[in-house]
Amino acid sequence: MSSAHIASDEESTPDASVTLDSFISELSPRQPATKRSGSTVDAANAPMSPVKRTKDALSFITLMVGEEATKKPPFKVDAVRALLGKVGELQESISDLLAANASLNGRLSESRAQNAGLVAQFAAVLSEREAACAAKIATALKSRPVTEVLHTSAPQTFANVTRVGRKKSRSRSRNTARQKSKSAARAKKLLESRSGPPEEAFVVTPTADKDVTACKNELWSVIKKHNSAPRIHSIVGKSGRLIIKPQDKETTDLLKKIGRSKTCNLTADTPLLPRLRFDHVDREIDPKELSDLVALQNLELNVDPVDAADFISPVFRTGPMEGVSASWVCSINPKYYSSLLALPIFVGLMRCQVTKFDRVTQCYRCFRFGHPVAYCKEVDAACVHCAKAGHLVADCPSASLPPRCANCGGSHSATDVLCSARTAFQANLLRRTDFGAPPSAPL
Template identity: 25%
Template structure:
């Protein structure tokens, strides 16, 4: 038999084309079509498709009736030919309708998937935004001491500066507590309208009073009660800033390092300040592990030199680029666990345990090591102590850091 069948049609029936104006599988970029195709059903039943199936059944039934009548004449053959063409046309239309419906379903499912993905992305972006905002709020609430401690900032920005004076007793046998009680009995802040920020004890039996305004200090100095009490009032002097230069080559002498710091970092800005620079910079100490090719220089300097070097963020020394930052490391005594002095200068005769906070034994001899740790520093001041001694979030440590940094003369830096 030739390539044509009895009804003059090719044995290979071409696939029905998609409806005009409707691309076969056109989707938007990024649309998950493959996933949509896998979920699409094999048969789509619609009213239109059911109508064409019914028509096909009628035509085939009529063909069967004619065939059963007996011998076929020319008219019958023509009729069969016409009816068969009608059936084939109906099947073609059915295929077109089926394809159109299925493609619509695929496109709809792809759009649903895309919208779902976009919704998920939108939700994730919103959660990320909330997280960033919360983190930004937390960082804004952090003190500058915390930022220096965690290394997030190499520059210290002191809090609102306060003014302070030191008051010492005439009798050197008096304690700081005696001086504090005497001042509180003599001076009534509400009468002088003082804005006192704090009062802390110092050595030699004295106390330091910090106020919001310099006018408050003048009121204290002019107080007749203080003048007649025999107490000595002095202006406090602030410490010079300290900076740390990281990674300084150990094969260079101190003089060579200072010479490179000036020539490579300051000479272009202040060429006439060499002598002033050499006089204003002092090596406090070095830090770092032994037997390494580099170490850290901790320098004590003037506020002007500190500002110039800190603004550069790096100091160039010979062939080395060294990070530079403010040095605000706080000393803690491992005998009494108070801040501001070392065990060498501690007045306590018995150790205080850094684990349980009790006096009379050290950490290694503590009988309560199985119990939760308590902060020895906060216990001494009768404050909540449900944290480890020296913890970064310890209120006593934060206050000590704040006092230390505010005691340094940054000259408005």
């Protein structure tokens, strides 16, 4: 090979030779290092671990092969010698690793054999102790005499009598079944009262020159001229007005005709508006703006712009007095009642939970239905236990007797949810309420 050709090869790969020389210089023996105590250690003579030697040799071979492959005459004599030297170091390292592995395997087998012997010894000692304990128990049972157990009746004490008195599971189960039956009957009655159109009713208002009796006689004379067999149920309310409820279509049409003629002071009673409870309403929102906010943020309701300002009318606030949110009971336009229950409702930055509100207002002074304490006309408060006025439940002289309801006279508290008078009053309100038509198709 000519000197010019060799020179061109050396000039073509100047960086590879420099990198290899630097790597060989790193593998060359280093200068002695000084310990903290002052003594010197020859780093070149210190034994190197087989793993470290293997890694260094593999790195050298990889670098050597990569650099020599780019040269025209690959693998010079010096490179081949260095490569063979590293191969020898690899063989030595592998031999050292195999020897160390064999030594570790031998120590592991020895430890396993020793542990197996200890486990067998422990099992033998444990079985001997169990056998000795079983023999000791058998000997003690044989030596103990058998005594006859006599069952005697315990003396009658307050604890025994109380314990015997509590064993009335049959009566408890009967009471539970009776309560479930009452609850199911109540739910069925209320559901039937909600279904269908609102009940027709008419009101006769007495005047200064005509009392209720005179108004009733005048109305009866007018009805008999047009219908000889009317079907009517009438009652006199607490306000003194005469409430008339027709029982068939013919009588209803006749009363409507009389009302349009404006005779007998007869007017059609307006159906009640349904109520809904809105939970999680921001406390800072003005209740007067609630209807507009619901209409604006919930376009799925399709609220008519004419109804937007008053299709929701807040009645009163309920729930906790403090907190970020509040609950409002509102009267609802029947046209939007079903949609408000079926759709998620958003008000401000809150998603509200809308539920039915069919609870009956009960006075906690006289315990009657239909008015709160603020509008109660009774002077003395009634007892919730015995239904008598003049004392509170804490001072009731009949506390040891069964309770008595102030509304139906039954043997339960006046606040009992399953009271028949409460159910009848609530069903009457539901029959007079206009819940609107259910949505014909999902929105």
